Amino acid sequence: MELLYASCVGVLVACGVFLILRARTFPVVLGLTMFSYAVNLFLFSAGRLSLNKAAVLGYSAEYADPLPQALVLTAIVIGFAMTAFVVILAIRGRADLGSDHVDGRVVDEVNDKVNNDRDDEIQKGNV
Amino acid sequence: MMQHLAFLPILLPMLAGVILLMSPFSKTKKHRRVTSVVFSIVTFLVSLALLLKVQADGTQVYAIGDWSAPFGIVLVADPLSILLVCLTTFLGAVCVLYASAGDDEKGSFFHPLIHFLVLGVNGAFLTGDAFNLFVFFEVLLIASYSLLMHGGDKKNTRAALHYVIMNLVGSAVFLIALGILYGVLGTLNMADMAQKVALLQGDDVYLAKIGGLLLLVVFALKGALLPLHLWLPNTYATAMPVVAALFAIMTKVGVYSMMRVYTLIFGEQAGQLSHMAQSWLWWLGLATIVMGTIGVLASKDLRKLTANLVIVSVGTLVALVAVQTIESSAAAIYYLVHSTLVTAALFILAGLIGGQRGETADRITAGPPMLQPRLLGICFLVAGVAVIGMPPLSGFIAKVWLLKTTLNLEFTMVFWPLYLLASLAILVSVSKAGSTVFWHQQGQVIDNAEQKRVHPAQFAALIMLTASAPLLSLFAGPLSEYAIGAATQLHDVNNNINLILSGGK
Numbered sequence: 054m055e056l057l058y059a060s061c062v063g064v065l066v067a068c069g070v071f072l073i074l075r076a077r078t079f080p081v082v083l084g085l086t087m088f089s090y091a092v093n094l095f096l097f098s099a100g101r102l103s104l105n106k107a108a109v110l111g112y113s114a115e116y117a118d119p120l121p122q123a124l125v126l127t128a129i130v131i132g133f134a135m136t137a138f139v140v141i142l143a144i145r146g147r148a149d150l151g152s153d154h155v156d157g158r159v160v161d162e163v164n165d166k167v168n169n170d171r172d173d174e175i176q177k178g179n180v
Numbered sequence: 181m182m183q184h185l186a187f188l189p190i191l192l193p194m195l196a197g198v199i200l201l202m203s204p205f206s207k208t209k210k211h212r213r214v215t216s217v218v219f220s221i222v223t224f225l226v227s228l229a230l231l232l233k234v235q236a237d238g239t240q241v242y243a244i245g246d247w248s249a250p251f252g253i254v255l256v257a258d259p260l261s262i263l264l265v266c267l268t269t270f271l272g273a274v275c276v277l278y279a280s281a282g283d284d285e286k287g288s289f290f291h292p293l294i295h296f297l298v299l300g301v302n303g304a305f306l307t308g309d310a311f312n313l314f315v316f317f318e319v320l321l322i323a324s325y326s327l328l329m330h331g332g333d334k335k336n337t338r339a340a341l342h343y344v345i346m347n348l349v350g351s352a353v354f355l356i357a358l359g360i361l362y363g364v365l366g367t368l369n370m371a372d373m374a375q376k377v378a379l380l381q382g383d384d385v386y387l388a389k390i391g392g393l394l395l396l397v398v399f400a401l402k403g404a405l406l407p408l409h410l411w412l413p414n415t416y417a418t419a420m421p422v423v424a425a426l427f428a429i430m431t432k433v434g435v436y437s438m439m440r441v442y443t444l445i446f447g448e449q450a451g452q453l454s455h456m457a458q459s460w461l462w463w464l465g466l467a468t469i470v471m472g473t474i475g476v477l478a479s480k481d482l483r484k485l486t487a488n489l490v491i492v493s494v495g496t497l498v499a500l501v502a503v504q505t506i507e508s509s510a511a512a513i514y515y516l517v518h519s520t521l522v523t524a525a526l527f528i529l530a531g532l533i534g535g536q537r538g539e540t541a542d543r544i545t546a547g548p549p550m551l552q553p554r555l556l557g558i559c560f561l562v563a564g565v566a567v568i569g570m571p572p573l574s575g576f577i578a579k580v581w582l583l584k585t586t587l588n589l590e591f592t593m594v595f596w597p598l599y600l601l602a603s604l605a606i607l608v609s610v611s612k613a614g615s616t617v618f619w620h621q622q623g624q625v626i627d628n629a630e631q632k633r634v635h636p637a638q639f640a641a642l643i644m645l646t647a648s649a650p651l652l653s654l655f656a657g658p659l660s661e662y663a664i665g666a667a668t669q670l671h672d673v674n675n676n677i678n679l680i681l682s683g684g685k
Contacts, residue, residue, distance in 0.1 A: 073345070073349065078341070081345060085345070085348050085349070085352075088349070089352055092352045092355045092356055092359075093355075095355075095356060095359050096355055096356075096358070096359040098359075098363075099359040099360070099362045099363035100362075100363075101363075120362070120368075121359075121362065124311055124358075124359075124362075127311075127315065128355055131315070131318045131351075134322065135318070135322070135348055135351070138322065138325060138344065139344055139345065139348060142325075142329075142337075142340060142344055143341070145337055146337050146338065146341045149334040149337040149338075150334060150337060150338060155341060155342065155345070156338065
């Protein structure tokens with residue numbers, strides 16, 4: 054179980070980091086979401102993995118640590134709100150900067166000049 | 181009521197934020213402004229009352245819901261944290277006052293967001309629980325995301341996007357660090373963690389070290405320490421000046437957390453892990469001073485200049501934190517108060533100067549003359565002299581003090597020349613900026629200059645911030661005594677642990 058769990062967290066982190074390093078907002082948002090899933094799983098495992106143990110005293114012979122479960126719950130709620138915010142921000146960025154590149158720049162060679170000009174305009178505050 | 185005083189600096193801003201969203205108080209501009217100003221002043225006064233109580237009765241430990249430490253969450257109001265809470269609420273009140281002159285109507289929900297930001301910062305200063313620190317970080321961050329976008333243009337969206345993504349990654353790393361530390365130590369109460377760290381053996385030591393250094397990454401990101409400082413100049417330079425002024429305290433939250441974690445948890449009593457972050461902090465601090473100074477020299481407008489000055493101040497603070505003596509921490513506390521207020525004043529000045537120069541804005545080039553060159557010029561002179569660190573203002577005292585505390589170190593020969601050269605570079609850039617902006621003029625006063633005249637509320641806020649530099653140097657005696665007391669208590673780790681775990685009795 055530990056191996057499965059650990060590799061699951063590892064794969065999620067790897068995918069998340071890979072996607073965050075893409076320079077487009079949509080993959081970045083997906084990457085952040087995956088990264089936060091991995092973090093939640095990791096945080097949960099801080100209380101040790103166990104089977105058939107209740108997190109409440111008196112319901113089973115041994116009990117599981119309830120605190121990481123509470124921490125994960127908090128982290129999920131906060132992560133959810135943050136994801137919602139970053140999605141809205143990404144949409145606004147797409148509208149304001151004219152591209153979904155995180156720097157507001159399209160790497161496409163054909164459009165390079167157009168976008169550099171646009172960049173300069175944005176720098177000057179004309180757009 | 182008095183025993184709940186330690187909770188009020190968190191409760192009051194929350195109440196203010198919620199009330200400002202409700203009907204009778206949010207109805208008109210006037211309602212919102214009056215409610216917001218009144219609440220921020222009350223919060224400041226309550227923080228002052230708490231400061232007096234802490235001075236009279238010693239550290240206040242408040243167990244939320246009466247769940248005693250280490251099982252429940254405790255708030256710890258010791259001389260250091262309450263001083264910073266007072267600084268935050270003062271800055272909050274000044275910013276609310278300044279914004280009431282018109283900046284608050286450039287977007288929605290300005291006032292509630294300011295109060296939520298103050299709530300988060302106060303909480304981060306007061307909490308004695310590592311996970312609760314994370315929660316308050318998130319509270320202040322989400323308020324700061326929205327404030328950053330307030331009244332912003334397109335340049336602003338890009339800076340906000342970078343800032344938000346960087347901080348979301350930072351939050352994830354924070355959670356990983358907390359998970360590792362909880363897995364190893366089995367507790368999240370900082371005092372309890374400090375006790376458990378000393379007992380670690382075998383592989384657990386390395387795990388705890390990984391957790392502790394991951395925390396350093398997070399705090400370095402929040403505090404804008406090299407190499408994680410790149411987000412700061414753009415973010416602060418594109419935010420509205422009043423928002424940037426309030427953000428001056430936010431990097432200090434990162435520095436404060438470093439002070440707490442690496443003095444209390446991984447301090448001298450931590451066995452094999454004692455002072456584990458010290459060498460990192462020292463060299464990163466020095467490198468940050470260098471990078472910040474290069475940024476200052478290269479800045480093309482006043483707001484970027486000030487943002488780079490913030491980076492230099494963070495570098496200086498972190499280097500002082502790394503020294504880990506009572507004197508250096510005391511100097512750091514004095515420097516922290518000074519640099520926060522002065523950089524806030526400079527951000528606000530940059531906004532006012534930019535407003536009166538029309539299209540030239542706050543760029544450091546010749547431009548149309550200002551409508552009120554005397555008022556703005558004198559304020560800029562005072563803030564400039566303070567930030568450079570020339571006598572007789574607060575910057576000079578802070579600088580002499582911090583040079584004195586680093587006199588007998590192993591690396592004095594590195595720190596002194598480097599810091600003094602950085603000061604020289606700052607002197608050159610700030611005086612060049614001031615003389616260019618105020619003396620190199622061309623053309624006429626801009627057409628709509630009368631509209632940009634400094635509003636009485638803005639004037640009051642500006643004077644309050646600018647006057648802090650001479651006042652900090654006038655009252656340097658009592659303040660430095662207070663700082664030494666706070667630093668002594670910060671370094672008295674065993675006493676702190678006992679105090680927190682026994683509930684302050």
